[in-house]
Amino acid sequence: MDIRALVLVRTATEILEDSRPISPLPSALLEVVGKSPLQRTLDRLHRFGVQQVTVISDSILPSNPGDDRRDGTYLRSSREKFWRIAEAAFSDMAQEGAELVLLIALGGYAEVDFERLIQAHLDRQARVSQVFFENRPVEIFCISASRRNDAASLLRSRLARCRIEYPFFEHNGYFNPLNGGRDLRQFAIDILTLRTETPPSGVQVRPGVWMERGARLEKGARVLAPAFVGAFAKLRAHAVVTRCSSVEHHSQVDLGTVIENSTILPYCRIGAGLDVAHCVVGGEVLANLRRDVTVEIADSQLIGYAVTGTMERFVTSAAEFLSYLPKQAWRGVFGKTAPRQPDIQAALRQTSPVLGGAAGYEAPACDTGGAEKFSSSLAVVRRYGHQ
Amino acid sequence: MDTNSRPVVVKRMPERLNARTSREFLQDVQPFLITDRPQLVFDMSQVKQLDAAGVEMLLRCMSEAHKRDGDLKLAGISPDAAVVLELTRAERLFEIYETSTDAVRSFSGFLPNAMRQHLLHRKHSPAPAAA
Numbered sequence: 055m056d057i058r059a060l061v062l063v064r065t066a067t068e069i070l071e072d073s074r075p076i077s078p079l080p081s082a083l084l085e086v087v088g089k090s091p092l093q094r095t096l097d098r099l100h101r102f103g104v105q106q107v108t109v110i111s112d113s114i115l116p117s118n119p120g121d122d123r124r125d126g127t128y129l130r131s132s133r134e135k136f137w138r139i140a141e142a143a144f145s146d147m148a149q150e151g152a153e154l155v156l157l158i159a160l161g162g163y164a165e166v167d168f169e170r171l172i173q174a175h176l177d178r179q180a181r182v183s184q185v186f187f188e189n190r191p192v193e194i195f196c197i198s199a200s201r202r203n204d205a206a207s208l209l210r211s212r213l214a215r216c217r218i219e220y221p222f223f224e225h226n227g228y229f230n231p232l233n234g235g236r237d238l239r240q241f242a243i244d245i246l247t248l249r250t251e252t253p254p255s256g257v258q259v260r261p262g263v264w265m266e267r268g269a270r271l272e273k274g275a276r277v278l279a280p281a282f283v284g285a286f287a288k289l290r291a292h293a294v295v296t297r298c299s300s301v302e303h304h305s306q307v308d309l310g311t312v313i314e315n316s317t318i319l320p321y322c323r324i325g326a327g328l329d330v331a332h333c334v335v336g337g338e339v340l341a342n343l344r345r346d347v348t349v350e351i352a353d354s355q356l357i358g359y360a361v362t363g364t365m366e367r368f369v370t371s372a373a374e375f376l377s378y379l380p381k382q383a384w385r386g387v388f389g390k391t392a393p394r395q396p397d398i399q400a401a402l403r404q405t406s407p408v409l410g411g412a413a414g415y416e417a418p419a420c421d422t423g424g425a426e427k428f429s430s431s432l433a434v435v436r437r438y439g440h441q
Numbered sequence: 442m443d444t445n446s447r448p449v450v451v452k453r454m455p456e457r458l459n460a461r462t463s464r465e466f467l468q469d470v471q472p473f474l475i476t477d478r479p480q481l482v483f484d485m486s487q488v489k490q491l492d493a494a495g496v497e498m499l500l501r502c503m504s505e506a507h508k509r510d511g512d513l514k515l516a517g518i519s520p521d522a523a524v525v526l527e528l529t530r531a532e533r534l535f536e537i538y539e540t541s542t543d544a545v546r547s548f549s550g551f552l553p554n555a556m557r558q559h560l561l562h563r564k565h566s567p568a569p570a571a572a
Contacts, residue, residue: 328528340524347520353492356528406529409497
């Protein structure tokens with residue numbers, strides 16, 4: 055049986071006017087624990103034997119899905135004529151001999167059992183079937199390819215309605231709506247704790263710790279399971295990545311920074327001596343999930359984009375390489391004793407080095423016993439000393 | 442505002458605290474910081490943008506106040522500023538209050554009991570009759 059898939063990735067509907075998006079890309083294209091929901095969906099479709107997949111996106115697709123391109127996967131981008139192109143793609147599939155088309159609109163990520171969906175569709179002799187999750191519709195359809203008019207009415211209404219009544223298929227597996235930072239974070243946790251079918255990308259170097267090729271950990275950096283470090287990501291000395299955190303590809307975490315229960319999206323740079331906890335960081339935007347606030351931080355010393363250009367990376371690496379030996383020789387001849395690296399506990403207690411002259415304040419953990427003595431109007435107790 | 446014997450200075454911070462505005466703000470508060478045992482409250486309710494230079498300035502002010510046996514407290518922190526303070530590990534160094542009034546009251550709240558009793562007694566005792 056010739057079964058094909060049409061995957062739709064939209065941006066426009068996702069960005070609300072009053073909210074700051076974490077990334078300009080739609081959530082379906084954001085790489086979480088090594089792969090985007092789109093890549094994971096494509097992997098699953100291929101595993102179910104659906105080889106001919108057409109992906110239509112109204113935003114520029116990142117390079118990785120392109121690298122992942124297999125036979126029969128075509129990527130097209132259009133913003134204005136999105137639905138018309140989708141309709142045309144469906145017609146093309148039908149003309150090329152497809153019998154069934156799986157129409158998947160990637161707003162959320164669902165691990166649907168496509169085999170059961172197709173079987174149920176055929177058993178009911180339906181023209182169109184839609185997936186439901188907990189009595190709510192999911193934008194995943196199974197459409198008989200010969201029913202072009204039904205597909206057209208569905209696509210013209212932007213998947214809101216169809217000209218005929220159609221049966222529902224109850225999905226009991228994994229589903230994440232991917233509506234903003236909180237869902238994105240939950241998605242990373244679910245992948246790292248193996249609640250999803252698709253495992254984390256890369257190699258499991260220790261139980262619960264996944265790393266992709268080219269990931270670099272400097273001396274003293276710690277990765278505590280479960281965690282993920284993406285391709286060419288760099289953790290500098292005394293950086294700590296813990297509690298289901300993921301540092302995506304080409305990101306950098308500077309000296310002594312703690313990444314706790316957070317997702318660092320690709321190409322981000324996190325400054326030195328920071329505490330990134332319960333956050334999703336995308337470039338200059340940080341979504342703090344505990345405070346439920348998204349902040350744009352226009353200070354590259356704190357967070358920002360990592361060096362992305364190949365040329366720029368090459369020049370930086372070459373300069374580092376060439377200056378290494380002269381620097382060591384200079385230190386050997388004129389330098390005093392080698393500066394002692396602070397131990398990890400000391401590094402984590404101090405305020406960030408990016409604070410210039412005010413860096414290095416000791417700030418150990420809170421004296422919770424003493425906190426009861428303070429008045430209820432006190433929002434935060436100062437946590438140094440034992441006052 | 443005057444609690445107990447020494448005044449508490451409440452200063453409202455600007456909407457953006459970057460390198461330039463921090464320098465200007467520091468110049469503004471400098472006269473209060475160099476007094477004996479300064480008691481300051483920075484009202485951060487209007488702060489929408491805070492960067493590393495802003496946090497550095499706050500820590501500098503706190504350090505200056507401590508040098509002269511005084512204190513600096515923060516009040517009404519906006520969520521945006523709170524996120525940056527938490528990120529830079531500076532939030533655990535300050536006493537942070539919901540409102541400036543709470544912060545001002547807290548300066549009298551931590552007086553030794555004997556001194557507080559003395560002040561209360563002085564406040565409520567009738568004025569001595571003129572001879």
